[in-house]
Amino acid sequence: MEGAFVNLTPENLEREHLCCIIRSKKPHPGVEAKRQWLSDRLKEGHVFRKLDAKATVFIEYAPLETAWVPVLGDNYLYIYCLWVLGGEKGKGYGRALMEYCLADARARGRSGVCMLGAAKQKAWLSDQSFARKFGFETADATDYGYTLLARSLDGTVPRFAPQVKEPRVEGEELTIFYDFQCPYILQSVELARSYCQETGTPVTFHPVDSLEKAKALPCVFNNWAVFYKGKFETVNLLDLAAMKRILKK
Incomplete structure (x- = not known):
């Protein structure tokens, strides 16, 4: 090596x-x-x-x-x-x-x-x-x-x-939790924000900006997590195709 x-x-x-x-x-x-x-x-x-x-x-x-x-x-x-x-x-x-x-x-x-x-x-x-x-x-x-x-x-x-085992959030809108551990996060946030503005899709962003918030998250998390209609969807960063698939549900 x-x-x-x-x-x-x-x-x-x-x-x-x-x-x-x-x-x-x-x-x-x-x-x-x-x-x-x-x-x-x-x-x-x-x-x-x-x-x-x-x-x-x-x-x-x-x-x-x-x-x-x-x-x-x-x-x-x-x-x-x-x-x-x-x-x-x-x-x-x-x-x-x-x-x-x-x-x-x-x-x-x-x-x-x-x-x-x-x-x-x-x-x-x-x-x-x-x-x-x-x-x-x-x-x-x-x-x-x-x-x-x-x-x-x-x-x-x-x-x-314990709360990770039953992942739910209030609200029906697209909901994204994120921190900046990954350098691709910022562009993923901007992509979701731009698309939702263009299409009139309700979206809520939750920056995870403290250790306390991270430990209390309602789902698995590495640096990113997505919910839609109150249901957990993925830890994968979203490209446009993935976001459209989720929003069709």
Whole structure:
């Protein structure tokens, strides 16, 4: 395996490439929103480790206690993202990143590592079949197709917050919960806002801007969640086709 890795720090955050959206010169609003979000998370023990190159090769995780997800458990780490895309696939980078996270958990005396999964792999969730190769197993599950995967190091397991099991919101309108953990969030919000304005479709946006709000969310969440007619729909970011499909229901 070739290539060196670097971890983001408060000192290098402003100058380092953030992997997801490849840009050369012009600042990207979503990347800058992500950078601002990270500036507060890094001091909480959040880890963003990436290939030291302009490529989509990285892992992002945090102590579960301060991870912005409605997952509960003692002493775990939570993986938001693990991605290796394009020409960098097949070089062992994914394995190296996962092994780094597990070694970090052991070094910190953590009980294990967990991540969001699904009965059917979702486009915006990291590859759960890859995680299972490292001993991740289903620790909790919902009746609507999502799972919590965990690699326990001491026999304990995390769990979804109780309200996640019965996902409902008041109101019939399209309802979107989001934070800025992912740099694609901003453009997805703007797409939904623009389309709903053009079509006269009622929509409500709920920015998740605190740990307390994240832990109290009414459904599974990695950085985005959609409801329609009071019913949970998806954690996938919406393109125009997906939004139209939901609104036809």
